[in-house]
Amino acid sequence: MHTGTPVTVLGLGLMGGALAGAFLRAGHPTTVWNRTTAKADDLVARGATLAGSPAAAIAAAPLVVVCVSDYGAVADVLDGPLDGRVVVNLTSGTPSRARALAEEVARRGGGYLDGGIMAVPEAVGTAEAVLAYSGPQPLYDAHESTLGSLGTGLHLGDDPGLSATHEMATLVLMWGMLNGFLNAAAILGTAGVSASAYLPIAQTAIGTVAGWLPGYARQADDGIYPADDGTIDTHLAAMTHVVEECESLGVNVELPRLVKALAERAATAGHRASGYVALVEQFRKP
Structure with a gap:
């Protein structure tokens, strides 16, 4: 009825x-x-x-x-x-x-x-x-x-525009996670490892990152970036390894290069000893 x-x-x-x-x-x-x-x-x-x-x-x-x-x-x-x-x-x-x-x-x-x-x-x-x-x-x-x-x-x-703004932000977040997983699957595929076999580790990693978000959100809001889990310089060293490995394997290297370029800009801007959240300043720029 x-x-x-x-x-x-x-x-x-x-x-x-x-x-x-x-x-x-x-x-x-x-x-x-x-x-x-x-x-x-x-x-x-x-x-x-x-x-x-x-x-x-x-x-x-x-x-x-x-x-x-x-x-x-x-x-x-x-x-x-x-x-x-x-x-x-x-x-x-x-x-x-x-x-x-x-x-x-x-x-x-x-x-x-x-x-x-x-x-x-x-x-x-x-x-x-x-x-x-x-x-x-x-x-x-x-x-x-x-x-x-x-x-x-x-x-x-x-503000009627807030819903669309949140949708844009959420799409970027989802695409970032999905593209990262697909890039990882391409790397592992060269070693004969299927995306399905990688899934338990991928899900654990995503859960770990989700646990970091409350602290990362506060840092992004406050503009203070303590290096609790590694400095930008530490991340840059790992990013260099990923770029080199993708190049040697012959898989697409555009995403790792972009991430490394953003970290390099953050380092140049004085954040070598800052935590990873300092990259938010690069995303805020035109």
Whole structure:
């Protein structure tokens, strides 16, 4: 039985369909729209209402969740008045575009929350799915319970661009871990060691680094870089060995060279005896 707050979902790709399904399971009357209407068939069979146009879908509910391919598509579907509606945009984009869209929604009479989904579609609707939102706190508070149907919600602040900024930072973090693992797999592959065989050591190393993060975060915030686990010079010696080994093995050496170049710049800037976190100053530069 649908007894919750009515919700509209615009966009029914893998993630949009998962969002609509989670609202349905939580008992929210759910209106959906998608350019390809066949993508709504399963949701309609489960109780969703298919709108004939984005405008009709927007008119059907006070909370409008948008999850489409890009901000150009967002502009296409958010056509017309938004009087009294709260738009929750879960489309990936940049902070500047999120702020501009918030202004446009306000000009047309609506409220705006930007959001990022830190989960795969299969996890949406469970506590494992984390969704980060930014925008006016009162708007988030008013709809926190409904949005909780999608997963664990985090409100990052009133600036609508904060969600996208966090998403950019998290993507860089994930790519850094994944590229490091793949670079390691390429090195080990030359010795006939499979990536699967390396996995226990890799997971232990990632867990060890995760344990360092609270202390590293404080150092980055404070601008003080004690050499608790080795100096930049010590790391540079190891980086030189990795670069030389990659060159001798014939595997790609671009990532190790980049890491070494950043450490060399930190050393030149007076941080030879500092800890590894001193590299944050290099990442802060243009």
